[in-house]
Amino acid sequence: MTNSLLSQSINLFAAMLLIVVFAMISQRRILRVIHLFTLQGATLVATTVVVGYLTGQSHLYYSAAITFVFKVILIPVVLHRVIDKLNVRWDVETLINIPTTMLVGIVLVIFSFNMALPISQLSTSIARGTLGIALACFLLSFMMMITRAKAVPQVIGFLSMENSLFFAASAATSGMPMIVELGIAFDVLAGILILGVFMFQIREQFDSLDIRHLEKLKED
Numbered sequence: 001m002t003n004s005l006l007s008q009s010i011n012l013f014a015a016m017l018l019i020v021v022f023a024m025i026s027q028r029r030i031l032r033v034i035h036l037f038t039l040q041g042a043t044l045v046a047t048t049v050v051v052g053y054l055t056g057q058s059h060l061y062y063s064a065a066i067t068f069v070f071k072v073i074l075i076p077v078v079l080h081r082v083i084d085k086l087n088v089r090w091d092v093e094t095l096i097n098i099p100t101t102m103l104v105g106i107v108l109v110i111f112s113f114n115m116a117l118p119i120s121q122l123s124t125s126i127a128r129g130t131l132g133i134a135l136a137c138f139l140l141s142f143m144m145m146i147t148r149a150k151a152v153p154q155v156i157g158f159l160s161m162e163n164s165l166f167f168a169a170s171a172a173t174s175g176m177p178m179i180v181e182l183g184i185a186f187d188v189l190a191g192i193l194i195l196g197v198f199m200f201q202i203r204e205q206f207d208s209l210d211i212r213h214l215e216k217l218k219e220d
Contacts, residue, residue, distance in 0.1 A: 041071030134168035
């Protein structure tokens with residue numbers, strides 16, 4: 001009975017991940033986007049722990065610990081410090097309006113479920129039914145990254161894509177080898193640091209984080 005409830009909880013966490021990503025693409029306040037990203041990381045940690053318990057694969061506990069340190073604590077702290085130093089207090093600017101974004105998001109979810117169905121049937125993982133949600137979260141995060149005019153939300157969209165890939169790996173194969181997970185974690189952290197420097201340079205040159213200002217750097 002307990003295992004059955006835990007198996008159902010995986011579907012619940014997967015649904016939460018999808019709801020969080022929808023909330024992120026519809027959100028206009030940068031601080032709320034960061035809080036939603038933190039919630040996404042915490043949900044991913046809970047999912048990994050449950051999958052590790054049900055499958056008996058102890059390395060997933062280490063994966064959950066790494067995810068908690070990086071995605072729930074370290075990266076949100078870095079993002080908060082970046083926006084504080086940049087004195088970012090504006091709303092998130094979108095290239096297309098929110099209602100249109102949500103409609104496109106619904107289409108992407110339908111597409112993802114149909115695309116993932118034959119793949120999930122080949123998987124033996126207990127969480128194979130969540131592959132469609134994992135693909136939907138990835139595509140929605142990608143859409144968030146390309147429809148935001150500011151650099152910070154684009155960075156969060158990129159990180160959300162990585163979360164979706166991690167969730168897909170857990171759902172399909174019960175996790176990746178530990179060395180791969182450690183490499184990805186440090187690559188993400190290095191990417192955050194580089195993007196932080198990039199954002200400071202944009203702000204210093206243009207007094208704004210709108211990446212459309214980079215068009216001024218094109219050669220005539």
